[in-house]
Amino acid sequence: MHFDAPVLLYGAGREARSTRDFIRTHSPGTKVYVTVDSGDVGIEDVEIIAPSDLQDAIAARRFGTIVKSPGVSRYRPIFAIAREAGIAVTSNLNLWGEEYRSKVKVVAISGTKGKSTTATLTWLMLTNSGVDAGLGGNVGVAPLDVADKYKTVVFELSSYQTADMAFTPDIAAITNLSPEHTDWHRDVEHYYADKLNLIDRDKDFPVALGVGAKDNKLVLEALRNPARLVPALDRESDQAIVDAVSISRLKGAHNLDNARLAAQIALAAGGTLEGVLKGIAEFKPLPHRLEEHIVGGMLFVNDSISTTPEATKAALAAFPSMRIALIAGGHERNQDYTELATLLAPRGVTVLVCLPVTGDRLATATYAAAPQIEVLEAENLETAMQALSHRRNRFDAVILSPGAPSYNQFKNFEERGNTFIALAEKLFGEKVA
Incomplete structure (x- = not known):
């Protein structure tokens, strides 16, 4: 991938640093600017543009692409101004999609709660099934850092990331849906729509739904066709999962639900029941989660x-x-x-x-x-x-x-x-x- 014009990074967190490294490797002659709302930039080889100067920089066409960090709301007026000026607004995730999507099988997991645990479990289940799988996204590794190192990648995606996700996954999952992040999304209606953008697509890829999503009217509308649902667990497999969770470090009924959902996803993505059970046994609670x-x-x-x-x-x-x-x-x-x-x-x-x-x-x-x-x-x-x-x-x-x-x-x-x-x-x- 080569950028024909300078790039602005809006935000300076983990994904911004990942994007800077990607540009340095793939388009080394490209000039990079950074805008942050507060705090230190901490990124080498960039020029800072203050937020107050951004509109003038857009008018002067100082850059051709803005790569927005997830924590920066896509609904800020400055991004509409940029688009009207013909400047593309994208993300680390969408750059990954442009560069690597065709080479990798994508399992994308989102939801209001439980997505980190479900994604981690899915990844453990797949790797224990012998699947060459990586884990990235909101769980800690920026998509561009995952690159195409694995044949399958499990992405845990926040609503900030699904909001403008430009490519479709091979398998997707929604754990549940309840109001959150309404300040970023402007209101709860936009939050729901942005979250469900993950599955509300014309392409007919399979979808798994958690207990908190499978009877949700908005989720089912976004699903469009019930035939897209991945197969339910059979009784024998479900009991084996219940037994495995009971002696694991997964605590609470909600984590049993997460394990069941992860098992459905993993089996649909090429995992085995043996790998599923080994993945449950290997799971360690994620920091700051019970x-x-x-x-x-x-x-x-x-x-x-x-x-x-x-x-x-x-x-x-x-x-x-x-x-x-x-x-x-x-x-x-x-x-x-x-x-x-x-x-x-x-x-x-x-x-x-x-x-x-x-x-x-x-x-x-x-x-x-x-x-x-x-x-x-x-x-x-x-x-x-x-x-x-x-x-x-x-x-x-x-x-x-x-x-x-x-x-x-x-x-x-x-x-x-x-x-x-x-x-x-x-x-x-x-x-x-």
Whole structure:
């Protein structure tokens, strides 16, 4: 691939660095600009264009292509201005599609929750079946870094990536669908449409649907033809998967659902039942996803990846028969916490600590739905953990499952989760495991 004009990278994260390396290798004479909204660029051999100068740069045709990072909303007016000026707006994923799609079998997995676990399981199942498979996308390796190193690639894709995905996969899957990222997508309708762009295509490739997607009206409309669905698991295979999950590190009913979906995908992509079961056995919980730590003899569960009420419900269901202190709340995305509040007491929550800003609504709903729960409102995670350190006789486990993004107080969910564990070690004693 050769670029005939300079390229602008909008964003400077992992995918932007990957794109810069790709251009350096495949089109070494191409000049590269970078625009970032905040922070350091940290990319070598580029020229910076400030956001305030971008419209003038477009008018002057200083570049012919914009490669947008996933976290930068495609709905920003500047991209419409660029397109009107004849400047292409693309992504690391779509550049991968142009360069490598014809050489590789693509399994693409998305959904509101569970996509990272499902994609990782699918990859493990395929590799244990003898399939030459790689894993990339939102799970940590930029598509262009995956390149064509494998005959099959499993992509875990966020709604940011599926929104303008220009190529079709060989097999696709949707785990579930519920409101999220409405600030990036403008509203929930655009979020649904952008997520379902993965399967809402004219080409008739097979699709697997998780429990939270198979009865969703919008998903079924995007599917168009039920004949596209991959075969269901037979009874014998399903029982073998249930048995394998029961002795694995996959915790909670939602992860059994993820394993079943991954098995359907893997079998449709050339995997074997033996490989599926070996993949389940090899699975290790992903960081910040129901990640368990014992500190001072108490269980701390880092579920910082939880950014929706549905994810928090799943986290609580994974720890039955325990008295739970739940820490929840975060960046506002106008999510409804009413149902979650009604489930807290039945799921064993004895203490609820609410963080700004969504925690205010969860607290109000919990006061009404479960007055027996002690509700605390903390200004940040440190004060939340300090409050719990004085109430440790009231619970058996502390679960950080915010049900909201982290951006109002943290750089990302990883920083939030790491801070949680650091505070646990500081306030509750030496970490045991």
